[in-house]
Amino acid sequence: MNLDNHLCFTIYACFREISRLYRHILDPLGITYTQYLALLVLWEQDGLTLKELGQRLYLDSGTLTPLMKKLETMGLVTRKRSTEDERKVLIHLTDAGRKLKEDACRIPEQLVQQNEISPEELSQLMQEARHLFDRLQKVTRGLHHDS
Numbered sequence: 001m002n003l004d005n006h007l008c009f010t011i012y013a014c015f016r017e018i019s020r021l022y023r024h025i026l027d028p029l030g031i032t033y034t035q036y037l038a039l040l041v042l043w044e045q046d047g048l049t050l051k052e053l054g055q056r057l058y059l060d061s062g063t064l065t066p067l068m069k070k071l072e073t074m075g076l077v078t079r080k081r082s083t084e085d086e087r088k089v090l091i092h093l094t095d096a097g098r099k100l101k102e103d104a105c106r107i108p109e110q111l112v113q114q115n116e117i118s119p120e121e122l123s124q125l126m127q128e129a130r131h132l133f134d135r136l137q138k139v140t141r142g143l144h145h146d147s
Contacts, residue, residue, distance in 0.1 A: 018111075025110050029103055035071055036104065038064075042077065042093050043101045049082070050089040076100060 003009050022033045031039070041056050042048065048056070054064045068091060071077045076097035082088035112122060 021111055021114055022107075025107055029100065030074070031076075031100075034059075034067060035076075036107075038067060038071065039076065039093075039097065039100065039104070042091060042097065043104075046093050048091055050079070050091060053091055071097070 019033055022036065026033060026036055029036075037057055038053065041053055050061065050064060050068065053059075053068075054061060057064070059067070068077060068079055068089075072079055075094055078092050078094060080090050080092070082090055112119070117125075
């Protein structure tokens with residue numbers, strides 16, 4: 001029962017350190033890490049519903065709604081009810097939200113430089129992390145179906 005022998009703790013600790021690195025880079029842009037992730041998804045595909053965005057980010061509406069309200073207050077997104085289905089809220093980037101992408105394009109390169117990690121090592125870590133994520137999802141889906 002040693003803390004250092006728990007994979008979940010190592011991943012958690014890595015996430016905390018990665019978050020600190022991101023904070024250093026994102027503070028000048030005026031956004032948080034979670035806001036950055038939401039913007040990344042919208043830069044990939046603008047006009048998603050709140051539900052689609054939540055599924056993509058693995059966030060529930062209780063977390064996502066205040067996040068979108070904050071991004072809207074900052075002038076980076078708009079939230080509008082769908083005219084076809086009023087239950088759906090559509091999220092669109094504003095001009096300022098699209099422009100922020102230009103400044104954010106350098107973030108991955110900055111992180112790699114700060115970590116002194118080779119592109120090959122980064123690629124390998126990403127593959128292993130995705131593989132672990134896929135395996136964990138299968139397990140949690142199984143748990144969901146059993147309950």
